[in-house]
Amino acid sequence: MSNQPATSSPVPLEAKSPYELRTVLSKNIPDNVIKQSLDTGDIGFLHSFTTGSTVDGPGVRVVVWTAGCQFRCLYCHNPDTWSLSNGMPVPLERAVEQLKKYRTGLQRMSGGLTISGGEPLMQHRFVMKLFTAARAMGIHTTIETNGYYGDRLTDQDLEVIDLVMLGIKTWDPERHRHLTRMDVEPTLAFARRLAAQRRKIWIRFVLVPGLTDDLDDIANIARFAGGLGNVERVEVLPFHQLGSFKWERLGLPYTLTAVQPPTPELTERVCGIFRSEGLTAY
Numbered sequence: 001m002s003n004q005p006a007t008s009s010p011v012p013l014e015a016k017s018p019y020e021l022r023t024v025l026s027k028n029i030p031d032n033v034i035k036q037s038l039d040t041g042d043i044g045f046l047h048s049f050t051t052g053s054t055v056d057g058p059g060v061r062v063v064v065w066t067a068g069c070q071f072r073c074l075y076c077h078n079p080d081t082w083s084l085s086n087g088m089p090v091p092l093e094r095a096v097e098q099l100k101k102y103r104t105g106l107q108r109m110s111g112g113l114t115i116s117g118g119e120p121l122m123q124h125r126f127v128m129k130l131f132t133a134a135r136a137m138g139i140h141t142t143i144e145t146n147g148y149y150g151d152r153l154t155d156q157d158l159e160v161i162d163l164v165m166l167g168i169k170t171w172d173p174e175r176h177r178h179l180t181r182m183d184v185e186p187t188l189a190f191a192r193r194l195a196a197q198r199r200k201i202w203i204r205f206v207l208v209p210g211l212t213d214d215l216d217d218i219a220n221i222a223r224f225a226g227g228l229g230n231v232e233r234v235e236v237l238p239f240h241q242l243g244s245f246k247w248e249r250l251g252l253p254y255t256l257t258a259v260q261p262p263t264p265e266l267t268e269r270v271c272g273i274f275r276s277e278g279l280t281a282y
């Protein structure tokens with residue numbers, strides 16, 4: 001069998017939104033080919049490309065949604081991106097060609113490329129190759145990450161990333177493990193490293209009533225973020241139920257069915273906690 005996976009697929013690379021449910025697009029790819037692809041970064045496993053986003057970084061963005069995530073956030077909107085094998089195998093050249101189509105428009109609209117997921121750093125070599133190609137085309141680069149694998153990036157890699165959008169889920173280590181099944185410290189260590197290098201970050205915080213709305217916990221995140229000195233803005237993202245159908249369709253136990261989005265008053269109060277530490281928060 002060839003070492004190159006078949007990449008023709010009835011599923012188009014572009015999706016209307018990341019809320020399209022996509023599964024098992026790599027189910028026939030042998031493990032050794034997946035491993036080789038991760039080692040070389042010559043093939044990415046992607047949920048999709050979307051265009052025209054105004055909420056995933058500065059200006060208007062093309063977003064590459066990667067497959068694979070080591071977190072299991074209870075509120076995840078895209079659990080179909082947890083498994084690498086749900087992603088579509090996309091050779092680097094094809095991803096670069098796709099990006100090239102948008103180059104002029106992105107530059108005109110002061111936008112760029114955002115790589116999100118899933119967790120992009122599960123495929124850090126592919127991500128860095130795509131960012132390097134984007135930079136060579138004069139396209140602004142942003143990564144949206146939970147930061148857990150930040151240590152996979154060299155300082156040289158960081159040079160190629162214009163903006164890091166870092167998700168901080170909660171402060172308390174126990175609560176973080178309950179919420180994501182993983183430790184919070186690697187995320188915080190990545191934030192400190194970016195701060196030491198004066199690299200620009202936006203912090204993303206998902207506000208979920210009953211889960212992440214402990215105001216003392218939020219104050220701890222705010223104090224940490226305010227002390228970093230490199231946080232350009234904080235985005236407080238109100239929880240919603242748009243991805244809940246995916247849990248059901250994937251047969252995953254979803255525990256937040258009864259949870260309502262936070263009130264505008266609570267969201268504003270949380271923004272106020274971040275602002276009280278000298279941060280810009282929306």
Ligand code: SF4
Nearest residue numbers: 069071072073076118
């Ligand atoms: S880090 Fe993001 S993609 Fe991963 S489980 Fe959490 S919300 Fe979902």
